[in-house]
Amino acid sequence: RAGGVGVDEFALAIVEPQLATDEPAFDAVFEAVTKRRPLCFDYQRPAQEASESRHLEPWGIVSWHGHWYVVGHDQDRDAIRMFRLSRISGQPVFTGERDSYQPPAEMxxxxxxxxxxxxxxxSSATIRVRTGAGDALRRRAARSTHVDDAWTELELAFGSSHSLADELLSYGLDVMVVAPVEVRDRVVRRLTAIATGAAR
Incomplete structure (x- = not known):
């Protein structure tokens, strides 16, 4: 613990010499955690083309599956959230004074x-993306194959078919699911429900 709030000190001791170069936002987030100062930062989610502004009362920093995350109270969502530091664009900005909030006593x-x-x-999914669309999907694809002038086929790793289906739905008709069937069926069901609702 640092300043009474949670920091994964064991993981911190292992990689501390690399933090300044690997995670540009780390120093500001660490200061916010130790001094209990709320932050504002631009955050780039994998499924979004543009970053969005987020406001957080950071409770602690943790290393998880090889990446650094900050955990805290998301003021925009009024919920506990976790943000990956490498997806923070630019430098976070302090939005409050020291000791502006109190993290949970037992955390x-x-x-x-x-x-x-x-x-x-x-798991792995195979999708087709229309030319000129889906830049975020293309960036994280394990494989990319040109199909024709209109489509590119991508191979994507995923953990939740529900989450992947939701992400692909945001691209509308610019994405087609080839496999697996469970993801394709989820997308089709959701699109059908949306179309049915719009027709009423």
Whole structure:
């Protein structure tokens, strides 16, 4: 613990010499955690093309599956959330004074990280993306194959078929699911429900 709040000190001791170069946002987030100062930062989610502004009361920092995360109270969602430091764009900005909030008295950062983290990718999906669309999907694809002038086929790792289907739905008709069937069926069902609702 640092300043009465949670920091994964064992993991911190292992990689501390690399933090300045690997995670540009780490120093500001660490200061916010230790001094209990709320933060504002731009956050780039994998499924989004543009970053969005988030406001957080950071409770602690934890290393999870090879990446650094900050856990805290998301003021925008009024909920506990976890943010990966490497997805923070630019430098976080302090939005409050020292000791502006009080983290939970009893807090297990690793347990929180486990409950908040998305499922570890252990499956693969094949999708087709229309030319000129889906840049975020293309960036994380394990394989990319040109199909024709209109489509590119991508192979994506995923952990939750439900989460992947929700992500792909945001691209509308610019994405087609080839496999697996469970993801394709989820997308089709959701699109059908949306179309049915719009027709009423």
């Amino acid at each position: 297990n950062l690793r347990a929180l990280a486990e409950s908040l983290a998305p499922p570890h990718p252990n």
